[in-house]
Amino acid sequence: MLGRMQESTADPGGRGILGRVRVADASARVTTFELFFDLVYVFAFTQISMLMADTHTAFGVLQALIVLGLLWWTWCAYSWLANQAPADQGVLQVGMGVAMIAIFLVALVIPEAYEDLPGGWSGPLVLALAYTLVRLVHTGLYLVAAGDDRALRVQVLRTQAVAMVPAAVALIVGAIMGGAAQTWIWLAAFAWDVVFTYASSRGGGGWRLHSPAHWAERYGLVVILALGESIVAIGVGVAREPIDAAIALGTVFAVVLSILLWWAYFARIAEAGEHALQRRADASRVVLARDAYTYLHFAIVAGVILAALGVEDAMAHVGETEPFGGFGAAALASGLALYLLATAAFGRIVDLPWSRVRVGTAVALAASIPLLAVFAPMGALAVAVVVVAASLALEGVVQARRAATPRVP
Secondary structure, three states, X not given: OOOOOOOOOOOOOOEEOOEEOOOOOOOOOOOHHHHHHHHHHHHHHHHHHHHHHHHOOHHHHHHHHHHHHHHHHHHHHHHHHHHHOOOXXXXXXXXXXXXXXXXXXXXXXXXXXXOOOOOOOOHHHHHHHHHHHHHHHHHHXXXXXXXXXXXXXXXXXXXXXXXXXXXXXXXHHHHHHOHHHHHHHHHHHHHHHHHHHHHOOHHHOOOOOOOHHHHHHXXXXXXXXXXXXXXXXXXXXXXXXXXXXXHHHHHHHHHHHHHHHHXXXXXXXXXXXXXXXXXXXXXXXXXXXXXXXXXXXXXXXXHHHHHHHHHHHHHHOOOOOOOOOHHHHHHXXXXXXHHHHHHHHHHHHOOOOOOHHHHHHHHHHHHOHHHHHHOOHHHHHHHHHHHHHHHHHHHHHHHHHHHHOOOOO
């Protein structure tokens, strides 16, 4: 049974600033237009991975993660909007269409986000201005979707004023300055937006969350998009190489690893998240959605993309016997560790017991980076698959024993 609808002061018709829109109810699901909207993020995730691979440094990975954070914040903003009002309505479709174009421009200039290419416009400035446009369009659409819900309109304006506007200005300033300062200014801008959005939403603020089913499905789909990048990474590393036994075996390991990551989320914890949202109402539901999804899922997605970078690096040298190297080993192991740790935290927040198995495996993977670095790329992939598979198998045994243990009244 779906949870009861989030209470609000909005009238049922949702009469907004630019006209009447339909407010979402508790049975709302993800619309096809939202799926269409997400297509630009598929390209963006691929561009992020390419930026990491091209720089091949820890600092380059940090720069790419900052851009990923900016993209994530835009995606989350529109996920909240679509839960307030279904995205298959005219004014929302037009606005989100404009946002799609701007997001695609952001994705397009990711390779020159920090080092502008000769000729043409300034890549960093285009990224900063396009990002700002995406956020401004979102603000306008949210005010429309809020209708006569004064508390929600105030919340939207307050959050944008204290969080989004200063961050957007800092991004533009950083793009103009360029050089090493740009990275740190952009990092500060992203951190400002994240921290002050949270601070302006204490206790749930005036935000609304109408449909737990829509919300859980929406975030499950973005995890799928990230896992899709891990599949793409397999092909990127060997797409121009003649097929042989090493490539075939490496592909088996890499695809199995992606399946295991899918299993760790969708077969073990995704449903618990939706049920936890259904058990809550009003501000309590909003807080859970904010903490477990908007904030914590960034770590889940970042973990997948880091692991995909490691997979791509391994597949590019899958037939070689030389050591994998520190960069590829760190990307693969730290990405998997972050993913397992974040999913364990998500499970705990949505009322599941702590998965000590996942936490222990995450620590072991992080500690194994020096060991994986001396393995051949194929060996490093094989070790990663065995460790994650063993972890999920052990977790399944623990869960089965827990379920079989009689509960003491």
